[in-house]
Every structure is written in structure tokens, then in C-alpha cells.
Amino acid sequence: MAFFSKTLDKLKGALKKTWQVLNTDVGTLFIPGRQIDEAFLAEMEERFIRADMGVRNVERLVTSVRDRWRLGKIRNADEAREVVRQELTSFFPVADRELKRAASGPTVILVAGINGAGKTTSIAKLAWILKNQMNKKVMVAASDTFRAAAVDQLTIWAERIGVEIVKHKMGADPAAVAYDACEAAKARGFDVLIVDTAGRLHTQDHLMRELVKIRDVVAKRVDGAPHEVLLVLDATTGQNAIQQAKMFGQAIRVSGIFLAKLDGTAKGGVAVAIAQQLNIPVKFIGLGETPEDIETFDPQRFVDALFGTGAA
Numbered sequence: 001m002a003f004f005s006k007t008l009d010k011l012k013g014a015l016k017k018t019w020q021v022l023n024t025d026v027g028t029l030f031i032p033g034r035q036i037d038e039a040f041l042a043e044m045e046e047r048f049i050r051a052d053m054g055v056r057n058v059e060r061l062v063t064s065v066r067d068r069w070r071l072g073k074i075r076n077a078d079e080a081r082e083v084v085r086q087e088l089t090s091f092f093p094v095a096d097r098e099l100k101r102a103a104s105g106p107t108v109i110l111v112a113g114i115n116g117a118g119k120t121t122s123i124a125k126l127a128w129i130l131k132n133q134m135n136k137k138v139m140v141a142a143s144d145t146f147r148a149a150a151v152d153q154l155t156i157w158a159e160r161i162g163v164e165i166v167k168h169k170m171g172a173d174p175a176a177v178a179y180d181a182c183e184a185a186k187a188r189g190f191d192v193l194i195v196d197t198a199g200r201l202h203t204q205d206h207l208m209r210e211l212v213k214i215r216d217v218v219a220k221r222v223d224g225a226p227h228e229v230l231l232v233l234d235a236t237t238g239q240n241a242i243q244q245a246k247m248f249g250q251a252i253r254v255s256g257i258f259l260a261k262l263d264g265t266a267k268g269g270v271a272v273a274i275a276q277q278l279n280i281p282v283k284f285i286g287l288g289e290t291p292e293d294i295e296t297f298d299p300q301r302f303v304d305a306l307f308g309t310g311a312a
Contacts, residue, residue: 034077036069044080051269052238057276061087085303091272092299095281100227100255106139106185108218108225109194111258112211112248113232118260118286120150122232123194124157126258126284128291131163136191141181142167143174143214144198154196161291164190174198174210175217182221195226208251215252230283232258238270245278259297260286271302 029043041062048058064087068074074083101107109126113119123140130136140158144150148170158165166181178195185193195218197211218225231254233241248254257278259271262285271282282297 030077030081032076032078036065036075036077036080040077040080041066041069044084048269052273053269054239054242054273054276057091057272081307085307088272088303088306089299092275093279093281097256097281097283097297099283102222102224102227104223106182106190106193106222107227108182108185108222109192109228109230110197110215110218110226110252111194111230111232112197112252112254113258114234114244115147117232117234117237119232120144120153120157120196121289122230122258122260122284122286122294123154123196124161124291125286125294126230127157127163127194128161129294130192130194131161137189138163138192138194139181139185139188139190140165141177141193141195143177143181144196145170145172145174145177146198150196150198157291164188175213178214178217179221182218182225186222193222208247212251229253229255230258231256231280232260233270233274235259235262235270235285239273241270242273242277245274245280249278249280254280256281256283258284258286262287269306271297275299 029040029047034040044065045058045062048061049055053061061084065074065080065083068083069080074080099107099109111119111123111126113122127138127140131138140154140163142151142154142165144154145168151167151170155165155167166177166184168177168180174197181193181195184190195214197214198207215226215229229252231245231248233244235241237244245254245257257274257280259274259282271285274280274282285295285297285302287293287295
């Protein structure tokens with residue numbers, strides 16, 4: 001059961017710029033009746049690579065269309081478009097995209113990501129869903145203690161959404177904040193604890209070790225924790241997001257991706273690359289700056305929105 005549902009138009013709007021990359025002028029590629037030829041295939045390949053789908057994925061798509069064309073199974077751009085949509089949907093493996101939950105006691109969600117990825121805003125969105133759509137009692141832990149703005153931002157979001165927050169002074173031990181939050185969540189009967197972590201570059205080993213320390217602390221204080229480890233990736237960074245996910249996954253066993261900033265200048269094809277190169281399901285996508293601007297990830301709806309098709 002999905003946490004909530006929004007119209008496909010919302011997703012289409014967020015992916016408008018990606019769709020424009022694929023179809024800067026629809027008449028030049030997927031025009032009804034246009035015949036498939038090598039020039040068409042070359043143009044399709046160029047546009048899909050620009051959308052950050054990954055070279056290997058694009059090669060697979062073009063090969064699929066070319067093979068069907070040569071066998072006489074498809075002839076025009078409309079038919080090629082349908083082949084591409086079906087292939088893209090098949091790129092996403094069957095996966096459990098629901099948040100994992102504790103059998104009893106608080107569910108602990110660890111949220112990681114590099115500075116600038118949209119981590120704090122994504123935490124606010126997640127807290128908003130859990131509180132307002134699932135009627136959960138939510139607490140957040142401000143374990144990003146080395147950046148004063150991070151604690152302040154999370155405090156503002158917590159007050160705005162109406163959830164509890166546990167925080168220490170700037171420079172405090174991040175693992176100590178997580179420890180106190182775990183104890184408070186258990187003692188006060190909270191359903192969900194979302195633990196923020198210090199934004200860090202995936203190439204900084206000492207900071208990654210600190211993240212592992214936070215994970216180990218919550219594991220000791222709450223049975224089965226962390227029940228979910230979400231990695232926030234900035235969709236606008238394209239293929240660099242793939243490398244980030246690989247490094248974080250090695251350190252803390254990431255269980256889900258929150259793909260942020262799909263609005264604006266994002267090349268939404270990166271979701272396709274993530275699906276093919278990582279064994280980690282995309283669980284949420286961020287579509288704007290407000291807490292409500294979030295969507296549970298559904299491959300079919302995503303592909304429909306990517307191509308400007310489908311029904312709400």
C-alpha cells in the first residue's frame with residue numbers, strides 16, 4: 001500500500017525539463033508517421049544519453065528498436081516510442097519500495113547524503129508523509145552537528161511540520177545525539193525516529209567511518225535498527241549520483257534511494273541508470289521545495305511522466 005497518491009500531472013510537471021531534453025521538438029523525433037532509419041536511431045541515442053540514462057542502457061534501448069525495425073516488426077516513430085516505453089519500464093526490477101518497519105517499538109530511519117543533495121528537505125518531506133498520511137508519531141534527530149545551519153534548518157522544519165526534535169549544541173558528538181534520540185523515542189512511545197547525519201563526501205573515509213558509528217549506536221539502542229537506510233541523491237548530478245550510491249552502500253548498507261530535485265534542471269533519466277547499476281530500489285522522489293512535494297516511486301508512472309503520457 002502506497003503512503004499516498006498524487007496526480008500524474010504533478011510528476012509530469014516536475015519532469016518537464018527532462019521530457020524536453022528527450023523531445024526538444026516532438027516533431028523532430030517521435031512525430032506520428034515518421035519512418036525509422038539510421039538517422040532516427042542516432043538521434044534517439046544522442047537524446048537519451050543527454051538525459052543521463054547511462055550509455056549501456058541507451059545502447060540496449062537503441063538495439064531493441066533497431067532489431068525490431070530490421071525484422072519488420074516496427075516501422076515508424078510511434079511504434080518505436082512504445083517499444084522504448086516498454087523497455088524502460090522493464091529496466092526497473094521488481095522491488096519492495098515500501099519503508100521497512102520495526103516489528104515493535106520505534107522504526108529507525110537513517111538518512112545519509114552529501115552536502116547539497118537536499119537531505120534536510122527530504123527528511124522534512126518524509127516526516128510530513130509519516131505524520132500526515134500514516135498518522136505516525138514522528139521524531140527527528142539532528143545528528144548533523146558540525147554544520148550549524150543543518151540543525152537550525154531541521155529545527156525550523158520540525159516546528160513547521162509539528163514533529164519532535166532531539167538536538168545538541170553545535171560540534172557535539174553526532175552519535176550521542178542519535179543515542180539520546182533512540183532513548184527518547186523508546187521512552188515516549190514514538191512510532192518513527194528519523195536520524196539526520198552529517199553531510200559528507202563519499203570520498204572522505206574518516207567521515208564515512210563516523211556514519212558507520214551512528215549506525216552502530218542506533219543498532220545497539222533499538223532492536224533491528226536501523227530498519228531503513230535512505231540515501232538522498234541529487235538528481236541534477238546525473239551519473240555522479242551512481243558513484244555516491246556505491247560508496248555509501250559499501251559503508252552503511254543503503255536500503256533505499258530518495259531521489260531529490262527532480263524538478264528544476266534534473267535529468268530524470270538517472271533513475272533508469274540507478275535501477276540498472278545498483279541493487280537498491282528508488283523509494284521516493286522529490287518534486288519541489290515544500291513538504292508535500294514528494295512522490296512514492298512507481299516505475300510505470302515515472303516512465304509515463306517521462307514521456308508526457310499516461311492518465312492521472
